[in-house]
Amino acid sequence: MPNPHPTTRDLPLDPSQSALLFIDVQNFSCRRDGGEFGHLPDEEVARDYGYFFDRLENVAIPNMQRLQEAFRAAGVEVLYTTIESLTKDGRDRSLDYKITGFNVPKGSWDGKVLDQIAPGDDEIVLPKSSSSVFVSTHVDYILRNLGVRQLVLCGCLTDQCVESAVRDACDLNYLVTLVPDACATYTQERHDNTLRAIKGYCRQVSTDDLIAEITP
Numbered sequence: 001m002p003n004p005h006p007t008t009r010d011l012p013l014d015p016s017q018s019a020l021l022f023i024d025v026q027n028f029s030c031r032r033d034g035g036e037f038g039h040l041p042d043e044e045v046a047r048d049y050g051y052f053f054d055r056l057e058n059v060a061i062p063n064m065q066r067l068q069e070a071f072r073a074a075g076v077e078v079l080y081t082t083i084e085s086l087t088k089d090g091r092d093r094s095l096d097y098k099i100t101g102f103n104v105p106k107g108s109w110d111g112k113v114l115d116q117i118a119p120g121d122d123e124i125v126l127p128k129s130s131s132s133v134f135v136s137t138h139v140d141y142i143l144r145n146l147g148v149r150q151l152v153l154c155g156c157l158t159d160q161c162v163e164s165a166v167r168d169a170c171d172l173n174y175l176v177t178l179v180p181d182a183c184a185t186y187t188q189e190r191h192d193n194t195l196r197a198i199k200g201y202c203r204q205v206s207t208d209d210l211i212a213e214i215t216p
Contacts, residue, residue, distance in 0.1 A: 009175055009203045011150070012213050019077040019148040020067060023133065023155030023162050025117055026082040028110035030056055030156060035110040035156040036102075049184070055184045056156075063182040064117050064154060070211040072120070077146055078117050081137065083109030083161075084127035094130040119203050132164035140172055150175045152210070153202075154182035159194035176202035179210060 028035045032053065037045055041186055045053075056091045081103050086092045090103030097103070098127050111127060119125050130136035143151065151155050151174040156161055169176045178198070195204060205213070 001107040006175060011175060011203075013076075013152070013177065013210070015074045015076045015214055017144060017146055018150040018152065018214075019079060019143060020152045020154075021139075021165070022064060022068075022078075022080045022113070022117060022131070023153060023165055024081065024083055024157070025052055025061075025064065025114050025155050026084075026104075026110070026120045027112050027114065028104050030084055030114055035104065037119060051188065052141040052184055052186045060154075060156075061114070061116050063179070066207055066211060067152075067154065067179065067182055068117050070214060071152075073215045076214065077124075077148065079124045079126065079139070079142075080113050080117075080121070081126045081128050081133040081139065082111050083129070084108070085129050086127065087142045090129070092129055096131065097129060124206050129162050131188065133161070134165065134168035134172065143174070148174070150177065152177045152179060154179040156183065157185040158183040158191045159185050163194050163198055166202050177210065178202045178204045179207055180204050181207050 032038070032045065037049065068078060083102060085103055085106055088105045090098070090105065093103060113119055113125065124142065125132060126137040126139055128136045133139050151169050153162060153169070153176060154166055158180070162178070166176050166178055178197055183191070185194070
């Protein structure tokens with residue numbers, strides 16, 4: 001009897017069973033005046049987060065915009081998740097977020113996707129209150145309803161919420177494609193370390209190559 005399951009992760013995308021998910025590309029954590037950074041002095045932001053904001057502006061966000069445009073043109077579902085509590089006081093947050101001090105109140109500006117990749121009128125946005133979108137949202141249920149088997153991931157932070165999503169999606173039987181040049185974290189070392197760590201869970205494809213893959 002033939003094996004019905006893929007035997008490799010290195011399969012090109014089938015647009016009819018694929019989706020693109022942007023992770024935490026939002027005002028809270030990707031803008032200088034967002035809730036995570038707005039209270040910090042300029043010298044601290046420049047010292048500790050200069051690399052991050054430079055990569056976002058010059059590499060990650062431009063590539064996210066290109067992916068968004070290409071996937072929409074190919075008729076592929078585009079989804080978003082952002083850190084945002086289901087309550088104003090954040091009482092529903094994970095213990096990890098409570099200890100960290102992350103609370104993006106329900107309905108707040110901080111919880112909105114960046115204007116540069118603003119969701120379309122009929123695109124799905126999922127608020128999450130844990131590192132992995134698969135833990136605190138019903139994204140798995142939604143993806144299965146959409147007929148998705150191949151999931152493309154990008155966003156922030158490469159070594160935190162993005163990595164968590166890669167591992168969980170893999171365990172839930174999705175074929176995962178990560179787009180490293182559409183991801184960002186606080187240092188190049190952290191970015192590179194996580195790419196090595198999760199290499200066995202996903203294929204890693206550049207923005208250029210992935211767009212070529214879905215463009216007729």
